[in-house]
Amino acid sequence: MHELIESNEVPYFTSLGMFIIDEINFPTFKVDGILGGGGTFAICGSRMVLESIESRKCAWIVDIGNDCPSDILKEIQSWKTGAVFRFDDTRQCTRGWNGYSKNEFRMFKYLTPKKRITMLDFEKYPWMLQSKSFHFVCSPSRCIDLIKELEEISALNQIKSTNAVIAWEPIPDCCTPEYLQETLGILQKVDILTPNAAECASFFGEPEPTDKLGCETIALKFISYMTKPNSGIVLRCGSLGCLLIESGNRKNSWFPAYHTNDPSKVIDPTGCGNTFVGAFAAAFVKHNKNFKLACIHATIASGACLEQHGLPKLIELKGGITLWNGISFQDRVDLYIKKNKL
Numbered sequence: 001m002h003e004l005i006e007s008n009e010v011p012y013f014t015s016l017g018m019f020i021i022d023e024i025n026f027p028t029f030k031v032d033g034i035l036g037g038g039g040t041f042a043i044c045g046s047r048m049v050l051e052s053i054e055s056r057k058c059a060w061i062v063d064i065g066n067d068c069p070s071d072i073l074k075e076i077q078s079w080k081t082g083a084v085f086r087f088d089d090t091r092q093c094t095r096g097w098n099g100y101s102k103n104e105f106r107m108f109k110y111l112t113p114k115k116r117i118t119m120l121d122f123e124k125y126p127w128m129l130q131s132k133s134f135h136f137v138c139s140p141s142r143c144i145d146l147i148k149e150l151e152e153i154s155a156l157n158q159i160k161s162t163n164a165v166i167a168w169e170p171i172p173d174c175c176t177p178e179y180l181q182e183t184l185g186i187l188q189k190v191d192i193l194t195p196n197a198a199e200c201a202s203f204f205g206e207p208e209p210t211d212k213l214g215c216e217t218i219a220l221k222f223i224s225y226m227t228k229p230n231s232g233i234v235l236r237c238g239s240l241g242c243l244l245i246e247s248g249n250r251k252n253s254w255f256p257a258y259h260t261n262d263p264s265k266v267i268d269p270t271g272c273g274n275t276f277v278g279a280f281a282a283a284f285v286k287h288n289k290n291f292k293l294a295c296i297h298a299t300i301a302s303g304a305c306l307e308q309h310g311l312p313k314l315i316e317l318k319g320g321i322t323l324w325n326g327i328s329f330q331d332r333v334d335l336y337i338k339k340n341k342l
């Protein structure tokens with residue numbers, strides 16, 4: 001086992017999600033060997049927002065097994081993030097199976113043993129403990145454990161509490177009535193709760209809401225439990241876009257999806273939710289907890305993630321301009337704001 005530390009800058013955003021190589025099965029075809037994983041997508045989202053100048057402030061631990069294709073490794077390294085790569089020849093990469101039926105409903109299972117990232121892992125990389133935000137994709141019990149571990153390990157390492165923003169994506173398996181009370185019970189420690197609409201509804205044993213009112217009704221059930229200052233729920237609603245409810249004013253704001261009229265752009269929704277959260281958290285902490293800007297940036301990053309299987313392709317032009325699938329992030333922002341009159 002050896003490691004490669006790409007940076008020790010204090011991050012804006014740290015994901016505890018994993019790097020996974022995906023097989024993705026659609027009703028009539030499948031693709032395999034695709035770059036994926038909740039950590040990878042979230043980091044790509046944060047990377048789009050932070051641009052090349054701050055790319056090292058997107059931090060994550062990347063576990064590379066003995067079967068990692070070199071083009072995948074090269075692609076991740078081309079983002080120049082604040083990654084710590086851990087190379088382990090004794091295991092395979094974490095591999096996942098994704099299956100879609102209809103309605104973007106995704107089934108998932110692991111094909112090889114996963115290697116979870118824990119808070120303890122960060123003791124070796126203490127700059128990451130000072131991150132301005134963290135991304136957890138997990139059950140409610142793991143979420144609260146991670147928050148406690150972050151506090152304890154930071155104290156042990158004499159790292160002053162940074163009051164990091166916690167962005168929590170509950171895993172779909174735990175979005176059931178059985179986990180509802182536990183979930184509500186930890187929201188006082190969470191800054192951003194971000195399930196998708198189907199997951200949010202399934203906490204109440206209900207089907208995915210099909211319209212905005214249905215999404216609002218379900219999201220509102222959580223908001224009174226979110227008591228941290230500057231906290232809120234950001235409900236990801238597929239082609240409807242996203243719904244923001246801040247705990248302070250409890251006002252609903254909708255952000256339409258980036259791709260609405262051109263179905264040829266919506267190639268693969270795998271990971272667009274994780275990409276959304278990474279972009280949201282990075283923009284939120286960079287821009288002084290501005291919810292609106294974070295929602296706009298998150299929507300645009302997730303839109304770029306839909307344009308292909310895996311992640312959008314980064315090209316760096318001379319002069320430091322970065323293109324994602326041929327368009328700069330700023331151009332995407334300008335287009336989106338103009339189109340939606342925001």
Ligand SMILES: Nc1ncnc2c1ncn2[C@@H]1O[C@H](COP(=O)(O)OP(=O)(O)O)[C@@H](O)[C@H]1O
Pocket residue numbers: 104195196197235236237238239240241242256257258259260266269270271272273274276299302303306
């Ligand atoms: N079919 C789609 N058409 C357009 N945009 C989409 C589509 N699916 C997802 N998105 C965009 O990606 C964001 C995140 O995806 P979403 O489906 O809401 O979460 P998840 O990936 O967890 O299911 C949405 O808020 C929306 O902006």
Ligand SMILES: [Mg+2]
Pocket residue numbers: 104196238269
């Ligand atoms: Mg979806």
